[in-house]
Each structure stands twice: as structure tokens, then as C-alpha cells.
Amino acid sequence: MKKSNRMSKVVPAGMASITLMMQLENGLARKRARGVSHWMCRQCNYTTRHRGHLNQHMVVHSGKRPFVCHLCPMAFSRRATLANHVQLHDRDKKFLCRFCPMAFNIKSALDQHINTHLAP
Template sequence: ESREGYHSLVSVQGRLHSCRQCTFVTKYCANMKRHICKHISERPFQCHSCPAAFSQDSHLARHIRTHTGKRPYSCDVCSASFSERSNLMKHMHTHTGERPYSCDHRNTPFLHKANLIKHMRTHS
């Protein structure tokens, strides 16, 4: 990628690289190059099992688990396993009783963000 092409998409002020398409800012050129792939639809990481392609290798790795059925993240409390760490972390709330999402109007706690969003519609 040319220097001119990069600067047409990114503003550099001192050490900060700011995306001209959105509010993303980083100190690192490599992070910005990875980020701008989202805007220019560059998806160099191709799945060999289907037509899906991704801008980051980590996203491809996560996608490949949909084909392999691999679930490397396991709950220490029960036998549940997950393909993504974030889903394991959400699952752990079922064991701790924690309800991390709260309604500002009634201080009603919810286990899932989607349920809070649905509830918030009752206030509008």
C-alpha cells in the first residue's frame, strides 16, 4: 500500500493515527492498517471451506471453528464448552448469579444485554 494511499484514509498528528472514515484512533500504524481494511473491504484471509473472507487472521480462525465444531473454551463448573471466550465469560454469570446489565430507570438487573435493551423499549 502506498504512503499516499494510507494518508488519504488516515490523518497522522504526532504519534496518533486517526481514521478519516470513523472515530478510530491509535498510536500504531500496524493497528490502523488492520482497521482501515474494514472500510476498504479488503479481506485477504479466505476460508478454505466456504466463500467467507476476513480482514484479520484472528477472525478467520474464529470462523473456522464453525466448520470444525471445535469448542476450546470450557466451563470449570459444568460441562458447557464454547467456541468463543466471550461466550464462556457470559455463561459464567449463570453460575455466579451476577446480572451485569441494569436499567437506569428502575435499577432492574438483567443477565443478558439483549434483555435489557428489550426492557428499555418499555420506557419509550
């Protein structure tokens, strides 16, 4: 039997590489399986190999949306998501509303908009 210094339980030496290891650090759980580390969110099922990615992810749970689009009222928790959104404004708008002059580059956005015309 071999005891890992990161685990509180004893595991057989041959099982050490496949044993799931749990460790609490800053309120976040770290899991190691087959030598690969995964950082896990304690509020949802998100996992990543990089702690920095988990720190960025945690903003989602805070509800804060500091990155606001300068072309519309949309706001986002991550700068990269805002950048992707802004690109949507630049694309050709081939989905035209039949009730007003609005145009959209995504059909689902047009469908959602049309519902505003049809709602009582």
C-alpha cells in the first residue's frame, strides 16, 4: 500500500495512477485522474484543466456582466463573449422581418423578434 501525500486515504500502489484524488483549495475541488488534473466548479458541472479558466468561469455564477456591447444593450460576464457578440453586428443581415425594417444575421433572432409583433 502506498499513501499519497495529497490524499488522506491509502491506495494500493498499482491503483495510484487511476485513483481519483480530491483536494480542497480556495473552496474549489481539484480532481486528478490518470495523471491529468481537472479543476471543478462547486456550483455546476464545469471542469477544466486550468485553474485560471475556472476563475474566469466563476464570474458566471456572480451574475456580474461588466462587458457591455456599444451597439446594443447586451452585456456579458466575459470579454471574449462580448467580442464574439460584436462580430454578429458586422455580419450580413439576411433574415428580414416582414413586419418592420429590422434585419438579423441569425434566424433564431428573427424568430424571437417576430414574436414581439405577434404578442398581444
